[in-house]
Amino acid sequence: MYRFLRNRVRMVGITLPADCVGKFPRILCGSNPGNSGHLWVKTTFITGTMPLVIRKMPPSEGGMRRQFIPARLEDNPSMAKDDPSYMDRLSGLGSASLVKAMRDGDWDVVDGAFFDEWSNHQHVLTPFAVPRHWLRFRSGDWGSFSP
Incomplete structure (x- = not known):
């Protein structure tokens, strides 16, 4: 659309x-x-x-x-002033990862995944040459968007 x-x-x-x-x-x-x-x-x-x-x-x-x-929730100071209970309603979403996504504008959140602690900082490496002596294997993940 x-x-x-x-x-x-x-x-x-x-x-x-x-x-x-x-x-x-x-x-x-x-x-x-x-x-x-x-x-x-x-x-x-x-x-x-x-x-x-x-x-x-x-x-x-x-x-x-x-x-x-x-944008993060803190980027909108009028929200706390005009709607002081908004953060409580946000916390009531029932999913820590969804609350983080909404509060911090975190588009890397994967709500409902079996791993909800994803962090690009912790889980994504800068590309490097893999040493020859390391074990290598392949796996597949059909994904949720574009298999």
């Missing part, structure tokens, strides 16, 4: 002020980690980019510019 709607964003016959040239047309999206569409959003907007970096997408991805702006 997003890809379909993206082709409807166009500007014809409009002269933009100089300070707006290159900024329109635009699509603004907001989302939270978890639930339906989590992996699509993560793959489409987050994986392979650095936060706040603006990148020009190839024609196969619509050719528009794209930017990932991460």
Whole structure:
């Protein structure tokens, strides 16, 4: 649906002020980690980019510019002021990993997985040449998004 709607964003016959040239047309999206569409959003907007970096997408991805702006609960100070019980409701989600995802904007959370302590910092290595004397084996995981 997003890809379909993206082709409807166009500007014809409009002269933009100089300070707006290159900024329109635009699509603004907001989302939270978890639930339906989590992996699509993560793959489409987050994986392979650095936060706040603006990148020009190839024609196969619509050719528009794209930017990932991460957010944590603490980034919204009015939330604590205007809705002081929000953190209690968030804590009541029943899943520590989902609470972490919502509070910290953590898109690496895998809610409901048999391992709920995933951490890129702890579990992802910088690529290196595997020494010849190490045991090697193969395994497969059909995954949950794109087998």
